[in-house]
Each structure stands twice: as C-alpha cells, then as structure tokens.
Amino acid sequence: MKPLVATFAITPSLQSYFNELRKQHFPxxxxxxxAHLTLFHALPDQPRIMADLETLANEQPAFDVTAESVISLGNGTAFKIASPDLPALHQKLQKGWFEFLTNQDRQKRNFHVTIQNxxxxxxxxxxxxxxxxxxKxxxxxxxxxxxxxxxxxxxxFLMQFDFHDRV
Structure with a gap:
C-alpha cells in the first residue's frame, strides 16, 4: 500500500497565492x-492514523502561523513558516506514532512552503x-x-480533518 502524506489545510486565499508562485517558478x-505545508511525509495507511487525526481535529482550534522569511533550499526557494503551535502539534502526533514513522518523520520539522525546487x-x-x-x-x-x-x-487527496473554530 502506498504511504500517506499529511499536510496542513491553510487559508484558501494563501493556498492560491502559493500555488500561483509554484506554477510560475517550479519546473x-x-x-x-x-504548494503544501507538510506535517508528515510517509504515514502507514492504518485506521489508527485516521482515528487519531479525527480526535485531534475535534480538540484543536484553528490557529495562525506566520510566513517569516524567504529561504533557500539550495536548488529551490520556500517560505519559512513559524508558530509555536506547529512543532507542538507535530511532536504530539510524533510521540504517538513514533514506532512506525520513517527516519525523516522522526526528525524535528523545519516548516516551510516550497514554491521552487x-x-x-x-x-x-x-x-x-x-x-x-x-x-514583509x-x-x-x-x-x-x-x-x-x-x-x-x-x-x-483522501480527506480533510477540519479544526474547530476559534472561540
């Protein structure tokens, strides 16, 4: 079975902006x-993944992140994305899924949106x-x-787990 990729669902207008830049600059x-903001690169296709994401989404309010800077990927370009919520959420899932994560997904994430590579x-x-x-x-x-x-x-695309609205 092919692995699953988990990405963050972002503000639609910003998704369009990143997609347009990617269309212009990606080969x-x-x-x-x-364009995407990756959470995990290669998850196993197991019911537990869906169940854990459903539970998380029900508990997690939507939150803001900041595109802090333009960064080099060597042979590409990305926007560095920062928020205290990103690593906290990643680490929470990482702990529960550690035994079946790839080495790449066991690492600390440097969150970014690639627009050129x-x-x-x-x-x-x-x-x-x-x-x-x-x-800016x-x-x-x-x-x-x-x-x-x-x-x-x-x-x-398989499914989206929506966070609840902020209070």
Whole structure:
C-alpha cells in the first residue's frame, strides 16, 4: 500500500497565492502537486492514523502561523513558516506514532512552503532576491489537516480533518 502524506489545510486565499508562485517558478515537468505545508511525509495507511487525526481535529482550534522569511533550499526557494503551535502539534502526533514513522518523520520539522525546487542554484538565488526585496512577514490560518496518498510523484487527496473554530 502506498504511504500517506499529511499536510496542513491553510487559508484558501494563501493556498492560491502559493500555488500561483509554484506554477510560475517550479519546473513544469515536476510540478504535479499543489504548494503544501507538510506535517508528515510517509504515514502507514492504518485506521489508527485516521482515528487519531479525527480526535485531534475535534480538540484543536484553528490557529495562525506566520510566513517569516524567504529561504533557500539550495536548488529551490520556500517560505519559512513559524508558530509555536506547529512543532507542538507535530511532536504530539510524533510521540504517538513514533514506532512506525520513517527516519525523516522522526526528525524535528523545519516548516516551510516550497514554491521552487530542482532548479540551478543561480536561478533559485535570483528568485530569492526578487521575493526578499519587498518581503514583509504575513499571517494565515491553519484550518485542519489534509491526508493524501502518495503515488510516486502525484498525490491523491483522501480527506480533510477540519479544526474547530476559534472561540
């Protein structure tokens, strides 16, 4: 069975913004998924995953995160995303699922949204300079968790676990 990918569901207008940047700057032949903020890269397809995410979503209010800066990925460009809630939520799930996580998913996450990858370093540096020239940090909401099935490249959307509204 193909692994599952967990990403955060974000404010729709910001999702569109990141997707548009990705469409403009990601090599077209490799750009077969939308921009995303990854929570876990390779989860097993087990009922426990869905049950735990459902429970979490029922307890978790939506929360804000900040795109703090434009960062280099070497051969790409991303926005660094920060919030105390991101690592706390990741670590909470990580503890419960540790025995079946990949080494990559057992690591501390550096949360980011990739808008360019697999390009020559000088192409990436040019975009980073362009974006950084008038960059101002901006805030958007994390509204839930999306679950996808990985198909050796493309992802298939499975479901979304919506966080409850803030009080």
């Amino acid at each position: 077209a032949e490799r750009n077969y998924i939308d 697999k390009v020559e370093p000088q192409v990436a540096k040019k975009l980073q300079a362009e974006l950084a020239s008038d960059f 940090p901006f805030t958007f909401a994390i509204q839930g968790i999306q679950l996808w099935r990985y198909h050796n490249g493309p992802w298939e």
